[in-house]
Amino acid sequence: MDSHSRLLDLLAERSAKRGSFTLASGRQSDLYIDCRLTTMHPEGLSLIGPLGLHAIAERGWHPDSVGGLTLGADPVSYAIAYASQLAGLPTRAFTVRKEAKTHGTGKLIEGAFVSGDRVVVIEDVITTGGSALKAVEAIRTAGGTVVGVLAVVDREEGGREAIEQLGVDVTTLARASEIVARMPRA
Numbered sequence: 082m083d084s085h086s087r088l089l090d091l092l093a094e095r096s097a098k099r100g101s102f103t104l105a106s107g108r109q110s111d112l113y114i115d116c117r118l119t120t121m122h123p124e125g126l127s128l129i130g131p132l133g134l135h136a137i138a139e140r141g142w143h144p145d146s147v148g149g150l151t152l153g154a155d156p157v158s159y160a161i162a163y164a165s166q167l168a169g170l171p172t173r174a175f176t177v178r179k180e181a182k183t184h185g186t187g188k189l190i191e192g193a194f195v196s197g198d199r200v201v202v203i204e205d206v207i208t209t210g211g212s213a214l215k216a217v218e219a220i221r222t223a224g225g226t227v228v229g230v231l232a233v234v235d236r237e238e239g240g241r242e243a244i245e246q247l248g249v250d251v252t253t254l255a256r257a258s259e260i261v262a263r264m265p266r267a
Contacts, residue, residue, distance in 0.1 A: 088128045089255055091119045092234065093263035106209040108238070112257065116205035116233050120156040129157055129254070130164030133231055134172075136252050137161070137201055142228040145198040148175035148190070149216040153205030157233055161203070162193075173198075177216045189219050196224030204232040207253070210240035217249060234260065 082090075095118040102113040119125035137144065148158045155176050162174035175192030194200070200220050204213045213230050220227055227249055235241050235253040244251050 084128050084132055085254070088119075088125070088132060089259050089263055091122070091125055091128070092116070092255055092260045095119050095122065095125075097260050097264055099264070104208055106211060108208065110236075112236075112261065114206050114234055114236065114257065114260065116153060117156070120153075120160070120205060120233065126156060126160045129233065130160035130162075131168075132254050133157060133161040133203075133233075134164045134168060134170070136231055136254060137172075137229075140229055140250065140252055142201055142250075143199065144172055144201040144228055146173040146175055146194050146225075147201045147203050147231070148192060148194060148220075149177060149203040150212045151176045151178060153212070154203040154216070157205060157231075158203045161231075177219045190223050194220070194223065194225065198225045199228050200225045202227055202230045202249075204230060206234045206236060207232040207240035207244070207251070208236045208238050210243040213240075213244055213249075214247065217244075217247075 096115050098113045102110050104110055147161050158174040165172035173193035175194035178189050202213050202216045217227050229250040232253045234255045236257045241251045
């Protein structure tokens, strides 16, 4: 089985649930995808790092660093940074806080981000695109250039299009429809 197929299986087995849910966007859905159950699992990390790095290379983005809004983006960013080192193409990782610290350095962006970096914003699940757009704004404000957004899952509910309407290219590792197709029937 190839890595992409295995990732889809893991997302279907570990992360996707049927029921009645309120999403972070406030929307109601009968499908919940908690990517963290896959992205924080050793096998998930080992698949996502190389797959993410490959997706970034396919787009020709060549970032200096990758990162996004905590908490969903964190394990994905770190997996990609680790895979980049193994591939001989070191790419740094960072995280964007939901709000700046009120103590210490007061940073909104933590980690190995440097002003002037070419950045790929990382997202675990895109629904409306709000989290990715918040990260894009923080990175631009801090002097970074956003070259694209990479999400593990696109829920296919308009978020990708909302991001692209603002001139930011988006790529994903999986679509909700691909995951649903692999879920056991209830």
